[in-house]
Amino acid sequence: EIVLTQSPDTLSLSLGERATLTCRASQSVSSTSLAWFQQKPGQAPRLLIYGASSRATGIPDRFSGSGSGTDFTLTITRLEPEDFAVYYCQLYGSTPHTFGQGTKLEIK
Amino acid sequence: QLQLQESGPGLVKPSETLSLTCTVSGGSISSNNYYWGWIRQPPGKGLEWIGGIYYSGSTYYNPSLKSRVTISVDTSKNQFSLKLSSVAAADTAIYYCARHTYFDWLLKNWGQGTLVTVSS
Numbered sequence: 001e002i003v004l005t006q007s008p009d010t011l012s013l014s015l016g017e018r019a020t021l022t023c024r025a026s027q028s029v030s031s032t033s034l035a036w037f038q039q040k041p042g043q044a045p046r047l048l049i050y051g052a053s054s055r056a057t058g059i060p061d062r063f064s065g066s067g068s069g070t071d072f073t074l075t076i077t078r079l080e081p082e083d084f085a086v087y088y089c090q091l092y093g094s095t096p097h098t099f100g101q102g103t104k105l106e107i108k
Numbered sequence: 109q110l111q112l113q114e115s116g117p118g119l120v121k122p123s124e125t126l127s128l129t130c131t132v133s134g135g136s137i138s139s140n141n142y143y144w145g146w147i148r149q150p151p152g153k154g155l156e157w158i159g160g161i162y163y164s165g166s167t168y169y170n171p172s173l174k175s176r177v178t179i180s181v182d183t184s185k186n187q188f189s190l191k192l193s194s195v196a197a198a199d200t201a202i203y204y205c206a207r208h209t210y211f212d213w214l215l216k217n218w219g220q221g222t223l224v225t226v227s228s
Binding site: 001033035044046047093094097100101 | 154155156157159160168169170171172204208212213214215216218219220221
């Protein structure tokens with residue numbers, strides 16, 4: 001089973017700054033099967049990015065994804081108050097699906 | 109607009125079977141474009157995919173839970189269900205039902221989740 005490791009565990013940034021979150025796979029994966037989710041307290045996760053770099057419907061363009069092979073990145077430019085949450089990467093495309101452990105993005 | 113709603117007991121005793129149902133509205137569970145799945149999240153922790161089912165009844169389970177999990181579908185009620193047997197405290201979690209796209213299993217829609225606590 002492929003393991004996804006996210007870094008950092010916690011990221012403290014200020015409003016308006018740029019956030020860079022990383023997801024590393026234990027072996028090379030297809031970029032078409034890498035997704036990012038945002039989860040706020042008390043809510044279900046929300047799909048942000050799929051296929052490593054495609055934004056889901058309704059997701060602002062300050063969110064972008066990139067990467068291939070074993071290393072993937074979620075970038076959030078110009079942080080807004082509603083962006084502070086936990087972010088998970090996920091490998092789909094075949095079962096079992098795996099999630100990273102999450103990165104908590106908190107206000108500095 | 110698609111909605112998924114989990115229902116079932118919020119408290120289950122150790123060694124018993126956890127049973128949850130997901131009711132789908134705003135879309136047909138019999139669509140050949142989707143799988144239907146369950147994901148769980150222990151309080152304050154990360155996400156774990158439990159398994160999924162196609163409307164025809166084909167099932168796919170996480171190997172880590174396979175021996176204890178049964179997912180079934182009732183197309184007449186537009187519902188699918190989860191049973192997890194021999195539960196322990198480690199099975200305490202928020203359980204989400206969700207819809208995956210058929211082509212690539214992308215998780216596009218989630219229910220709000222329901223907390224199930226395992227305790228005597």
